[in-house]
Amino acid sequence: xxxxxxxxxxxxxxxxxxxxxxxxxxxxxxxxxxxxxxxxxxxxxxxxxxxxxxxxxxxxxxxxxxxxxxxxxxxxxxxxxxxxxxxxxxxxxxxxxxxxxxxxxxxxxxxxxxxxxxxxxxxxxxxxxxxxxxxxxxxxxxxxxxxxxxxxxxxxxxxxxxxxxxxxxxxxxxxxxxxxxxxxxxxxxxxxxxxxxxxxxxxxxxxxxxxxxxxxxxxxxxxxxxxxxxxxxxxxxxxxxxxxxxxxxxxxxxxxxxxxx
Amino acid sequence: xxxxxxxxxxxxxxxxxxxxxxxxxxxxxxxxxxxxxxxxxxxxxxxxxxxxxxxxxxxxxxxxxxxxxxxxxxxxxxxxxxxxxxxxxxxxxxxxxxxxxxxxxxxxxxxxxxxxxxxxxxxxxxxxxxxxxxxxxxxxxxxxxxxxxxxxxxxxxxxxxxxxxxxxxxxxxxxxxxxxxxxxxxxxxxxxxxxxxxxxxxxxxxxxxxxxxxxxxxxxxxxxxxxxxxxxxxxxxxxxxxxxxxxxxxxxxxxxxxxxxxxxxxxxxxxxxxxxxxxxxxxxxxxxxxxxxxxxxxxxxxxxxxxxxxxxxxxxxxxxxxxxxxxxxxxxxxxxxxxxxxxxxxxxxx
Numbered sequence: 001x002x003x004x005x006x007x008x009x010x011x012x013x014x015x016x017x018x019x020x021x022x023x024x025x026x027x028x029x030x031x032x033x034x035x036x037x038x039x040x041x042x043x044x045x046x047x048x049x050x051x052x053x054x055x056x057x058x059x060x061x062x063x064x065x066x067x068x069x070x071x072x073x074x075x076x077x078x079x080x081x082x083x084x085x086x087x088x089x090x091x092x093x094x095x096x097x098x099x100x101x102x103x104x105x106x107x108x109x110x111x112x113x114x115x116x117x118x119x120x121x122x123x124x125x126x127x128x129x130x131x132x133x134x135x136x137x138x139x140x141x142x143x144x145x146x147x148x149x150x151x152x153x154x155x156x157x158x159x160x161x162x163x164x165x166x167x168x169x170x171x172x173x174x175x176x177x178x179x180x181x182x183x184x185x186x187x188x189x190x191x192x193x194x195x196x197x198x199x200x201x202x203x204x205x206x207x208x209x210x211x212x213x214x215x216x217x218x219x220x221x222x223x224x225x226x227x228x229x230x231x232x233x234x235x236x237x238x239x240x241x242x243x244x245x246x247x248x249x250x251x252x253x254x255x256x257x258x259x260x261x
Numbered sequence: 262x263x264x265x266x267x268x269x270x271x272x273x274x275x276x277x278x279x280x281x282x283x284x285x286x287x288x289x290x291x292x293x294x295x296x297x298x299x300x301x302x303x304x305x306x307x308x309x310x311x312x313x314x315x316x317x318x319x320x321x322x323x324x325x326x327x328x329x330x331x332x333x334x335x336x337x338x339x340x341x342x343x344x345x346x347x348x349x350x351x352x353x354x355x356x357x358x359x360x361x362x363x364x365x366x367x368x369x370x371x372x373x374x375x376x377x378x379x380x381x382x383x384x385x386x387x388x389x390x391x392x393x394x395x396x397x398x399x400x401x402x403x404x405x406x407x408x409x410x411x412x413x414x415x416x417x418x419x420x421x422x423x424x425x426x427x428x429x430x431x432x433x434x435x436x437x438x439x440x441x442x443x444x445x446x447x448x449x450x451x452x453x454x455x456x457x458x459x460x461x462x463x464x465x466x467x468x469x470x471x472x473x474x475x476x477x478x479x480x481x482x483x484x485x486x487x488x489x490x491x492x493x494x495x496x497x498x499x500x501x502x503x504x505x506x507x508x509x510x511x512x513x514x515x516x517x518x519x520x521x522x523x524x525x526x527x528x529x530x531x532x533x534x535x536x537x538x539x540x541x542x543x544x545x546x547x548x549x550x551x552x553x554x555x556x557x558x559x560x561x562x563x564x565x566x567x568x569x570x571x572x573x574x575x576x577x578x579x580x581x582x583x584x585x586x587x588x589x590x591x592x593x594x595x596x597x598x599x600x601x602x603x604x605x606x607x608x609x610x611x
């Protein structure tokens with residue numbers, strides 16, 4: 001059970017020994033189902049960098065009068081990668097159990113080849129390696145951080161592409177700071193991902209940085225960096241479109257909070 | 262062959278299958294995996310045009326006649342490359358083995374290339390089997406499915422020590438082409454199963470082998486592209502890109518094609534229908550008709566010419582597999598060399 005290396009990569013149930021102190025409300029009235037859904041909107045598919053709600057992965061979320069919450073999740077295929085599936089179930093568990101008034105949380109991933117290992121492992125707070133005993137060596141912090149770095153690359157294109165299209169010189173982008181840009185949802189998202197990685201995200205932080213080191217990208221490296229950012233974004237978006245297509249083939253009803261791409 | 266607007270295309274289907282995934286072939290106790298696998302494949306078929314969809318029952322087990330009609334008679338394919346996938350923990354006789362493919366193919370001489378496979382976890386026995394398969398079937402290529410479950414392990418990397426013995430034997434036996442197909446599981450499971458950095462390593466260590474990364478590394482297209490620019494012997498297998506995106510998500514298809522043309526280049530891209538997931542007919546016809554959209558969003562992507570389409574649909578694969586291309590389908594002098602490796606220094610030049 002190792003902590004995320006030197007960053008504040010969001011902790012999941014994967015790797016945390018005890019959770020009594022992380023429970024949500026101590027008493028009080030239970031939250032509404034809509035509050036559960038709002039909490040689930042903060043949970044992302046780490047591979048696609050999109051909320052599990054808008055992807056259509058949430059089939060139901062309910063909470064009883066006694067504060068027992070139940071969430072049911074589904075994925076585009078029976079064989080979606082088990083490590084990412086585990087992170088989504090664990091993060092959903094964390095997000096819901098942190099709500100005031102929730103006494104007990106159950107998250108059920110349906111119709112997946114590793115449903116039993118994942119659902120049982122998350123419920124028992126066992127972490128990934130113990131949930132897949134003998135098949136995994138470590139926890140998933142490294143994997144999560146790798147994909148957050150991809151999200152930063154993709155987000156860099158989302159923020160920079162409109163500027164480039166409007167004629168901004170790539171060299172000028174390198175001089176810019178985050179605070180110089182008008183507020184936008186892609187910018188908010190980029191800042192958030194960078195903050196999660198422990199990378200500079202304040203107003204005075206450079207717009208274009210290397211997500212591995214946090215260093216400002218230099219003039220010589222800029223064309224390749226921006227080109228890679230674009231490819232990363234297209235890869236993520238193309239994957240997302242295939243996942244959406246596969247989910248629709250598998251289930252013909254929309255998920256809670258699902259949004260068309 | 263396919264002819265359109267006076268242009269003739271020699272079509273090599275670089276990735277296709279002849280499987281039996283019907284319940285009679287499911288391993289007792291592993292039925293849920295055998296069923297889950299084929300249902301997942303069947304859902305992929307759903308990304309193609311509705312009129313090409315099959316019932317699940319037909320999809321589980323299609324006949325030799327179906328294949329010959331769909332691929333050759335209707336599908337415009339001249340030569341098809343069988344890419345076996347064993348999955349012996351789930352399917353009693355394997356999902357589609359080298360033997361099953363060859364037994365069927367020998368009734369149709371000249372139509373098929375028989376690739377075989379190996380799994381580094383099979384140790385010395387597997388090396389013997391590989392040697393025997395090459396002798397029996399004349400295999401010049403191997404298909405590796407790195408997510409295969411084998412005796413408690415859920416997958417492997419090409420950099421695992423055992424894999425090097427197999428790659429060395431491939432060179433010794435005259436195998437030229439290694440098709441790498443990544444899937445969702447690996448050992449250990451906490452690593453990214455789709456990571457292609459192991460292909461990067463072995464491509465450097467085995468410069469005489471060609472590494473064709475199937476479905477262009479999807480869902481890691483970006484990692485694949487960056488890697489392929491640096492390795493002259495790495496190629497892009499287009500299975501799933503055409504089948505999964507061209508009809509269902511044309512805008513993303515254009516963008517992914519644009520990225521591949523930019524980073525990898527038309528000499529290094531190979532058509533594969535992934536039959537029976539998708540029939541080749543609509544893919545070949547649609548691809549020949551396809552053009553990069555004319556809007557601003559796609560303005561700086563390379564265009565794909567008729568010459569490029571001829572390379573991708575068959576001439577590149579023909580070169581990798583030493584398939585004789587009839588004169589009428591060849592490129593005119595000066596139109597470039599299919600499957601040329603010298604485009605790989607793109608990054609350094611940028």
